[in-house]
Amino acid sequence: MVISKTHLLALFFVAISACAQSRMVLDTPIYPEGVDAKKEIRAxxxxxxxxxxxxxxxFGADWCYDCHVLDYRFHSPEIEPFLDKNFVVVHVNIGRGETNVDLSNKxxxxxxxxxxxxxVVSPTGALLYSTQHGEISPTRRMPATQIVGMLENWAALK
Structure with missing residues (x-):
């Protein structure tokens, strides 16, 4: 099979574009410093x-690769519609473990x-569920169906 220079060039640009998009995941801060997490939670x-x-x-931090992967996945067409229909999302910065300790304890x-x-918190502020054993931390290895399954379980909590 012969690949023309045009096809090869097109493949090159597709590959570069894919790399640039995956890099944007890490370059976009999702846990900016100085944000008042308590105020965001109240809102x-x-x-x-x-x-x-x-x-x-x-709960996460910008240094955490899986935090960026989860945020990227939350914006995917497989997950975003369900997430938007059932949840209000708040990112809580933990820094290196020293930030918002009171909230992680609460x-x-x-x-x-x-x-x-x-x-997962009810609209009245009651804690319905929290991960206890790093269940969501290996996000990069989770298929979208697994994340949707977890979201479905959490949305059904009362």
Whole structure:
């Protein structure tokens, strides 16, 4: 099979584009410093109550590759519609384990077990679920169907 120079050039640009897009995942801060997580959670609870949704607290940090993978997956066509329909998402920065410690304690998030970590909170502020053993931390190895399955289970919590 002969590949023309045009096809080879097109493949090259597709490969470069794919690499650039995957790199953007790491270059985009999803846990910016200085954000008042408590204020964001309060606002999310108001929104969740008005929209009859749960609040999904995603504890993580920008240094965490799997945190970026999870955020990227949350924006995929397989996951985003379900996520938007059922949850208000708040990213809670843990820094290197020293930031928002009070929130990780309040929502029973053992960050030493790995991040990202998840807490599911009802619109009234009740903790419904939190990851305890790093269940979501190996996000890069999880198929979209597994993430959707977890989200479905969490959305059904009362």
């Amino acid at each position: 999310a609870l108001v929104q969740a109550k008005a929209q009859n949704k749960h609040v999904l607290l995603v 929502y029973h998030i053992p960050v030493d077990k790995g991040v990202p970590s998840i807490a």
